[in-house]
Amino acid sequence: MNLSKILKNAFLVVIFGLIITACATKKSVKTTTEPTTTSTKAAETQKADPIEKLDALMQGDVYIGSDTVGELASGVPDRVFFATNETILTTASRETLRKQAAWLRQNSDVTVVVEGHADERGTREYNLALGERRANSAKDYLMTYGVSSDRIKVLSYGKERPVDSGSNPLSWSKNRRSVTVKEN
């Protein structure tokens, strides 16, 4: 039974990944109008790792891929990503957070910690503040969709806990995130 559950989850993740990739490919047409620096960076990364296509994984400099994304619950992604130095939620982030809010409303005994993170390209102290701001940005959105504030704690890690140890724009985009973690 456990196995079938795992398989089902895996299947969902794959499907979800496909949807995202599909959306992303469409959007990537737009990103070609971005400043040249983006495409140069893309070229570099592609050379380094031909499997990862940067255009499909980043929109502007916000990560839109599924690598590193876990689940808060079945079909509910646990994290959202941010642009450099930004705390504004993207359309995709808001969609993810609405899913999280819906699930949290259905599971009213669950409390969560929203962990805010920054990439390594900033000073340590500023990044602690930035992570806190990002986590609160996600928290505020969850509250807007009906999750009460006493169920959401906020914890900033600044740049202390990257998920990707690379030193390139794609790795940094995965690290600029807020992750909603079940506390109980």
Added chain:
Amino acid sequence: MRNKILLIFVLCFFLKPGISYSLVEIDITRGNLDPLPISVSPFFSDEISKEKIKKNLDIDNLGLEISEVIQNNLRKTGLFETLEKESFLQKPDIAHLKPRFEDWALIKSQVLITGKVTSIIINEKDYIKIEFKLWDVLGAKMVDGFSLTTVPNNWRRVGHKISDKVYERLTGESGYFDTRIIYVAEEGPKTQRIKKLAIMDQDGFNTKYLTLGNELVLTPRFNPTNQMVTYLSYFRNMPRVYLLNIETGKQEVVGDFPGMTFAPRFSPDGKKIIMSLAKDGNSEIWVRNLETNIQEKITDHPSIDTSPSYSPDGKYITFNSDRSGYQQIYVMRSDGSKVKRISFGKGIYGTPVWSPRGDLIAFTKLHKGKFFIGVMRTDGTGERLLTENFYQEAPSWSPNGRIIIFYRETKTNDKGEGFSAKLWSIDLTGYNERLVITETDASDPSWSSLLGN
């Protein structure tokens, strides 16, 4: 000033510093100069002292070790060329009594340091007495010297005190060798770093770890008397500012506000801690008075205000804020009034730290994907970038304001391997950049003031 005697655990001060001699003076404000040739003769010991010291410390030739401490300190300043001991023509004991100046001039030494280590007993306890003399080779005379008595274990510190005396005598500036550095020792993969508070002598010796690595710790900073440290700990997953007494090991939370407290630093009188409090997505600067436990909000702005640092007179605070859209450096009065932006160059600016002399602010700058450590005057003019790299930040001043220590992280390769974090130092002139050797990877250095006694 030069005649001021700093040393208190001197039992026997047998040499008075001479009146000002002019010849071997070094101008350390110049960047690239010819280092002054200097000889540090091994300090000598009589056989009985040697035996006692061997028994106490398990060191065969303590006099040689002390001369090495002094030699390394002086060499690393970039101001001195320390000559090879193999080239010395005169024996240490005779040189200490009265050098044959011709022998030292022959190997092109302009300055000579000699010394003597004796084991003595006071109240049935073993002590060591260390004498040192500073000689001007060209002027053929002694220019300074002193004698210190201390417990055997303290011998490295005596080496540092002698180095400070020599530096002070030859440059006219106070030294920085009898000091410590507190920092964060790092181990493990980049995604799961284990961090501990560590303290070491300025030259990398006597490393001690103050925490076990069970919780994340960041940004330790000394108080003015070097007995207390304030830092950020993630104890119980609640990032808060703590105060640690290094001598007793006792620690307490000082930043127990609802929200995260971080970026702590002491006020110059040691009575207050300034820090940031992040709450509901906004970071402001607060001050907590350690005597009254009253905390006061200093900034009031919806932007990120952090990394505060007091001026040495305590009247002003510099900090960074992104209120203009990006991180920039600001100065305000210590009550929070008269906030003024001072950084206007290209790029973003952070981590301002006021120099102990009061005239400069050191900072980190990010521009075109590169990180710089630089300095500017306190009104923002005269910006000078000292060093450029892939990633570096967190400058901290030596107590004499001549050197800046900071940490640098390396770029990883395509597989995310090759990460390291190390301490580096650079002179205010932008010359003499050096790796500071630590037992583990290291970050967030904070330089103590001179240790006193």
